[in-house]
Amino acid sequence: LATTSIKHNTLAVASIVRYKRKYVTQVLFSPL
Amino acid sequence: EQIEHDQKIGIKAIRLFLQSKTSYDVLPVSYRLIVLDTSLLVKKSLTILLQNNIVSAPLWNNQTSRFAGLLTASDFINVIQYYFQFPEKFEFVEQLTLDGLRDVERAIGCDQIETASIHPFKSLYEACVKMLESKARRIPLIDEDEKTHREIVVSVLTQYRILKFVALNCKETKMLLKPIKDLKGLGTIKDISTCTLQTPVIEVIHLLAHKSVSSVPIVDDQGKLINVYEAVDILALVKGGMYTDLDLSVGDALLRRPEDFEGVHTCTMNDRLSTIMDTIRKSRLHRLFIVDDEGKLVSVITLSDILNYILFGE
Amino acid sequence: STIAILPSSLPSIHRAFMMELNPNQLSSNINPTPTKKSKTRWHFGIRSRSYPLDVMGEIYRALKNLGAEWAKPTEEELWTIRVRWKYESGDAMQENTPNLMKMQIQLFQLEPNNYLVDFKFDGWETSTGTPQDSFKQDLDEVGSFSAYPFLHLATRLIMELAVNS
Incomplete structure (x- = not known):
């Protein structure tokens, strides 16, 4: 899991997932 | 032939x-x-x-x-x-x-x-x-x-x-040499809504919404194309908190555009899909405004028009 | 080809044009949207400078507050927490949809006084507790995996830790 510092009450987390033969860095932004 | x-x-x-x-x-x-x-x-x-x-x-x-x-x-x-x-x-x-x-x-x-x-x-x-x-x-x-x-x-x-x-990936795009004026759907002159630099930006936003279009061309009093207000320009307007100033002119609203904006693409009725596709390959083209030799607005070609023609034209 | 860029649509020319049109007007103080994007800095997991035992305590407390369960840690793996978490998803999923997410949380020491808490997805279980035997199948063979439940629960845990601390 990759994370960013919480800024303006918003946190971003990400993980790199394989989809079939390609790699997606899925990034999710959520409010605190 | x-x-x-x-x-x-x-x-x-x-x-x-x-x-x-x-x-x-x-x-x-x-x-x-x-x-x-x-x-x-x-x-x-x-x-x-x-x-x-x-x-x-x-x-x-x-x-x-x-x-x-x-x-x-x-x-x-x-x-x-x-x-x-x-x-x-x-x-x-x-x-x-x-x-x-x-x-x-x-x-x-x-x-x-x-x-x-x-x-x-x-x-x-x-x-x-x-x-x-x-x-x-x-x-x-x-x-x-x-x-x-x-x-x-x-x-x-x-x-x-x-x-x-x-x-x-398709080298056959080079074979598309017919001029736009002869292509049904692409060369057809559309009735498009326009505005001037002094038009309040809120009126342009209403046009975008009511006509379900993603851009409104800006013309001068001779009908010459001088700029375009695009739906994505709204993001910069809202970000700047300027949406509350609703009688802001569209000319002023365009000052919010980022410096690296690549400009509005124009073409004429003599252009062809081969060169349009080549331009898409090289730069971020989102639509093309057709102008005549004096730069007056004639019509617009959107990416939907191009896809429509490729899938169902001819 | 007569495809061209309309010169008057370039920001610098448009700005000059607007200044000429109405020199002392509002135009002068409307600035362009900044193009330089503040580079988002990404870290593995979350960092901590607290004392290792305090970090572990914080995590167990946060897991408890969020209603998660965990396996009793073994002697060899004192710094790893094996979590099982009921994933409440509003939409009525078929019964046999596994809704117990497993996650591994592990504390790593990067250097003296600098620790990292890593979160790792560890498969699904059905609420009857029997691990999805097909999940024995190595995660690596799964071709389409939705990361969102994992990202969402990790977010909730990180927020709980942030709010508590």
Whole structure:
């Protein structure tokens, strides 16, 4: 899991997932 | 006859290409997909879009653990129209979350844009048909988790990305030498709404919404094209908090455009799809305004028009 | 080809044009949207400078507050927490949809006084507690996996830790 510092009450987390033969860095932004 | 013949052969070859490739093939080997939780404030989501140089993002509703469509410039247009109709609701707009966008749509009486989606392994041709049917300029690629059968947004494909993929991989685009004026659908002169630099930006925003177009050309008093206000320009307007100043002229609103804006593409009726596709290959072309020799606005060619012609023209 | 860029649509020329049109007007103080994007800095997991035992205590407390369960740690793996978490998803999923997410949380020392808490997805279980035997199948063979439940629960845990601390 990759994370960013919480800024303006918003946190971003990400993980790199394989989809079939390609790699997606899925990034999710959520409010605190 | 030779040009006529080549045009038919070229279009046929491109169609076969679109039928033989899947949306999955367009995806890079590795890429990033930014998704926004629907409990985010609309204002915050705008900051995230601008910071990541994107104009749209899929929405994730963590209550239902499902995807809730796409956030696009149309949503920000709706918010501005809502504020214009209910200026006393300033505080509500400031506290609006992405969950609340559907209520805003209902409040201003605009139809909910049903987000069409498609499986990544369906053909590009089918993705294009779905986008043209839903009048969307982008389409989410949805699959499901093998274990939990929960939805996955694999990516979002835009008309631009598909045309760029064709321009990069289909050498037959070079055979499309018929001038635009002879192409049904592309050379047809459209009745397009225009404005001037002094037009209040709120009127232009109403035009974007009511005509369901993504740009309004700006002409001078001789009808010469001088600029274009695009739906994506709204993001910079809202970010600057300038949507409250509703009699701001569209000329002033355009001063919010980032310095690296590449400019508006123009062409004439003598241009051909071969050079248009080559321009798409090299630069971010979102539409082309057809002008005459004096630079007067004649019509517009959108990416939907180009896709329509490739899929159903000739 | 007569495809061209409309010169008057380039920001610098448009700005000059607007200044000429109405020199002392508002135009002068409307600035373009900044193009330089503050580079988002990404970290593996979350960092901590607290004392290792305090970090572990914080995590167990946060997991308890969020209603998660965990396996009793073994002697060899004192710094790893094997979590099982009921994933409430509003939409009526078929019964046999596994809704117990497993996650591994592990504390790493990067250097003296600098620690990292890593979160790792560790498969699904059905609420009857029997691990999805098909999940024995190595995660690596799964071709389409939705990261969102994992990202969402990790977010909730990180927020709980942030709010508590």
